[in-house]
Amino acid sequence: MRDTQLVMYDEDFRKILGVAQRLVRDANAKGVFVVDRNGQLIGEAGELRGIDTTSLASLTAGCIAATGGLAKLVGEEDFPVHYHQGQRDNLHITLVSNRIILVVVFDDRSSLGLVRLRVKKAGAELAKIFEEIQKKSEQEPHGSTPFAEITDDDIDNLFSQ
Amino acid sequence: MSFINYSSREINCKIVYYGPGLCGKTTNLQYIYNKTNPDLKGKMISLATETERTLFFDFLPLALGQIRGFKTRFHLYTVPGQVFYDASRKLILKGVDGVVFVADSQVERMEANIESLENLKINLAEQGADIERTPYVVQYNKRDLPNAAPLDEMKRVLNPTRVADFEACATVGGGVFETLKAVARSVLRDLKQMSS
Numbered sequence: 001m002r003d004t005q006l007v008m009y010d011e012d013f014r015k016i017l018g019v020a021q022r023l024v025r026d027a028n029a030k031g032v033f034v035v036d037r038n039g040q041l042i043g044e045a046g047e048l049r050g051i052d053t054t055s056l057a058s059l060t061a062g063c064i065a066a067t068g069g070l071a072k073l074v075g076e077e078d079f080p081v082h083y084h085q086g087q088r089d090n091l092h093i094t095l096v097s098n099r100i101i102l103v104v105v106f107d108d109r110s111s112l113g114l115v116r117l118r119v120k121k122a123g124a125e126l127a128k129i130f131e132e133i134q135k136k137s138e139q140e141p142h143g144s145t146p147f148a149e150i151t152d153d154d155i156d157n158l159f160s161q
Numbered sequence: 162m163s164f165i166n167y168s169s170r171e172i173n174c175k176i177v178y179y180g181p182g183l184c185g186k187t188t189n190l191q192y193i194y195n196k197t198n199p200d201l202k203g204k205m206i207s208l209a210t211e212t213e214r215t216l217f218f219d220f221l222p223l224a225l226g227q228i229r230g231f232k233t234r235f236h237l238y239t240v241p242g243q244v245f246y247d248a249s250r251k252l253i254l255k256g257v258d259g260v261v262f263v264a265d266s267q268v269e270r271m272e273a274n275i276e277s278l279e280n281l282k283i284n285l286a287e288q289g290a291d292i293e294r295t296p297y298v299v300q301y302n303k304r305d306l307p308n309a310a311p312l313d314e315m316k317r318v319l320n321p322t323r324v325a326d327f328e329a330c331a332t333v334g335g336g337v338f339e340t341l342k343a344v345a346r347s348v349l350r351d352l353k354q355m356s357s
Binding site: 154 | 167172217226227228230231249356
């Protein structure tokens with residue numbers, strides 16, 4: 001469980017952000033969100049400012065988890081691609097490498113076909129980046145997390161603030 | 162599964178409130194939500210039925226402050242307590258960093274408490290985790306009710322390993338923040354231990 005801790009450095013973060021920004025442009029999307037399967041927002045790009053991204057991440061992960069449960073019931077491993085059509089905006093959700101969720105919000109300036117096409121490429125790029133992150137954390141498990149330097153007093157002080 | 166982001170200098174952890182149906186898991190989160198400074202909390206989400214029983218989960222993001230320049234954020238989740246929602250409970254437990262077991266103190270709910278605790282152990286084990294090695298605290302809720310079971314008895318049955326435990330009355334808030342602080346502290350200590 002906890003050995004899958006995700007540690008992300010600035011360099012990785014910039015790469016992920018670069019993929020998300022490019023996907024916004026290439027797919028003509030309103031916004032792109034990269035979410036961890038456990039519901040943590042990793043990165044975002046696009047014009048969708050001011051929306052509650054923490055809730056978006058948690059609910060997206062819940063959605064993937066619930067349909068993943070459904071998939072297993074009918075003998076599938078997962079349903080890795082979801083499409084939700086709204087009156088104005090649509091959501092395209094893709095599970096990448098079984099770990100990362102790529103969410104694209106788009107309206108009628110784009111199309112489902114274009115989004116699907118661009119997501120395929122971006123998903124492959126993200127998969128590669130997260131593979132590298134995984135490798136790094138396996139090479140130095142918990143090696144340089146900020147917790148190595150934290151004292152019990154630091155933790156206690158947090159609760160006296 | 163904690164998420165440490167060096168770029169935004171954030172540490173994110175997941176805490177799950179577990180327990181039998183109607184024991185007060187959602188009430189714990191609602192009290193925390195109502196009493197927390199708006200700058201420190203996000204929106205609380207409740208995926209509930211029309212009769213306000215938790216259907217999938219409640220979710221409350223909370224910022225606790227900074228440790229060595231890292232913002233610490235806790236994502237609090239509740240599970241649906243009713244027995245037949247086990248598939249949902251398993252999903253929500255995935256990637257958990259710390260667990261609060263909320264027990265219902267009413268004598269007639271002791272069976273349900275025991276069953277839920279067993280279910281927690283099984284579901285943690287299914288994802289390769291052991292309750293004895295997971296940051297974990299116990300809360301005895303509804304201590305104000307006249308039909309509350311004796312505390313000693315509850316401790317004996319529900320907390321044989323003597324982890325940190327608290328009496329609570331979540332509707333008015335007694336014990337709610339004490340429980341949260343204890344589990345958050347335990348999660349951070351555990352992460353520290355894993356790093357050293």
